[in-house]
Amino acid sequence: MGRDKGDKVLADPGQVLSGLAEELKQLVTLIARQSEYLSSKQSNKHINSIEQTTSSALKLIDSYLLYAQAEYGQQALRLQPYGIGSILRDVYEEIAAHPPTKDRLVVAADYSAPVMCNKKALSVALACIFRIINGTGSTKRNIFLVSHRQRGGDIFAGVFAKQFSIKNTELDRAKELVGKSNMALANQTYQNGVDLIIADGLARSQGTRLGSYKYRGMNGLGIRLFKSQQLSLV
Amino acid sequence: MRVLLVEPAKDLGRLVSQYLREQGYRVTWKTTAQDAVKAADANKPDVVVLELALPQHNGVEFLHEFRSYEDWLDIPAIIYSHIEPDRSSGSAKIMRSLGIVDNLYKPTARLQDLLGSVNKALAR
Numbered sequence A: 001m002g003r004d005k006g007d008k009v010l011a012d013p014g015q016v017l018s019g020l021a022e023e024l025k026q027l028v029t030l031i032a033r034q035s036e037y038l039s040s041k042q043s044n045k046h047i048n049s050i051e052q053t054t055s056s057a058l059k060l061i062d063s064y065l066l067y068a069q070a071e072y073g074q075q076a077l078r079l080q081p082y083g084i085g086s087i088l089r090d091v092y093e094e095i096a097a098h099p100p101t102k103d104r105l106v107v108a109a110d111y112s113a114p115v116m117c118n119k120k121a122l123s124v125a126l127a128c129i130f131r132i133i134n135g136t137g138s139t140k141r142n143i144f145l146v147s148h149r150q151r152g153g154d155i156f157a158g159v160f161a162k163q164f165s166i167k168n169t170e171l172d173r174a175k176e177l178v179g180k181s182n183m184a185l186a187n188q189t190y191q192n193g194v195d196l197i198i199a200d201g202l203a204r205s206q207g208t209r210l211g212s213y214k215y216r217g218m219n220g221l222g223i224r225l226f227k228s229q230q231l232s233l234v
Numbered sequence B: 001m002r003v004l005l006v007e008p009a010k011d012l013g014r015l016v017s018q019y020l021r022e023q024g025y026r027v028t029w030k031t032t033a034q035d036a037v038k039a040a041d042a043n044k045p046d047v048v049v050l051e052l053a054l055p056q057h058n059g060v061e062f063l064h065e066f067r068s069y070e071d072w073l074d075i076p077a078i079i080y081s082h083i084e085p086d087r088s089s090g091s092a093k094i095m096r097s098l099g100i101v102d103n104l105y106k107p108t109a110r111l112q113d114l115l116g117s118v119n120k121a122l123a124r
Helices: A013-041 A045-072 A084-095 A119-134 A168-177 A194-204 B010-022 B033-042 B059-067 B092-097 B111-123
Strands: A080-083 A105-109 A114-117 A143-149 A155-161 A210-215 A218-227 B002-006 B026-030 B047-050 B077-081 B100-105
Touching: A013 A045, A013 B010, A013 B111, A045 A119, A045 A194, A080 A084, A080 A119, A084 A105, A084 A114, A084 A119, A084 A143, A084 A155, A114 A119, A119 A143, A119 A155, A119 A194, A119 A218, A143 A210, A143 A218, A155 A210, A168 A194, A168 A210, A194 A210, A194 A218, B002 B010, B002 B033, B010 B026, B010 B111, B026 B033, B033 B059, B047 B059, B047 B111, B059 B077, B077 B111, B092 B100, B100 B111
Parallel strands: A105 A143, B002 B026, B002 B047, B047 B077, B077 B100
Antiparallel strands: A080 A114, A114 A218, A143 A155, A155 A218, A210 A218
């Protein structure tokens, strides 16, 4: 038993996971459509909730695939100037598609000027951060989707909530624990923290970073952004 | 009204066919591009619903072949694929030239969204 010396590893882990994610996407899509069909025949809150669950699963799978493309792909993500305010509104629309979340999510686009980013990567990263923070503490308190320029001049976009608190050192430790621990952010959320890796990877793929920030007395996770010089010359 | 569904995944193809039939459409469901062309030859469809990731010939190749038949030039095509629209469609000009009237991403497009697209395509 065991591998012969002549055996070659044909696929790297990133390839295998991406392939797995694509297959899972198809299976979960089928579950979503089957539950939609069932709910059209018979109104049942459990069947309805299957659709929401599968929708969440599909978003996570797509988030991973984008991360894999950025992390392992041949081409770097393209950065373009985008109004950060409009990106926040698009992220809000996607996240708030499901009721209870819609009532709790607040957009605070304090800074809305153009920034250099990859719109898709930033949107997905913010959605991942939302999932992390939504998994913490009370389900009744508001969660804020924010873009802001700090006094020192740093611009960031992120997600904030009163019940959340994490230092950058804890963040770094949590990133090391993802995949090794069932709860990488054990003192914050029951989730295993893969959203952290994805958000961090997507931030790095845009030449920036994920970090902990403060906003109006709240703690949160955000991505540093850079003002678009291009449009400021116009 | 006849829908030609080109869907290689059997469980999904079965589900979508059943759903569209229950909405009053006659559905011919094929799992490969070659069989879809033969089926269209036997019974001209009013609309084509197409997965891009097909075995042997992809959906775009199928549409190029489909459009090479003069009789089928005006038949609208709806992409219903697990390949994301911004990776699949190419330019709007290419989409129009292939007669693609809508591009639905399976993970997010519900059955009723597909039905809406089919209804809209046939109402043109």
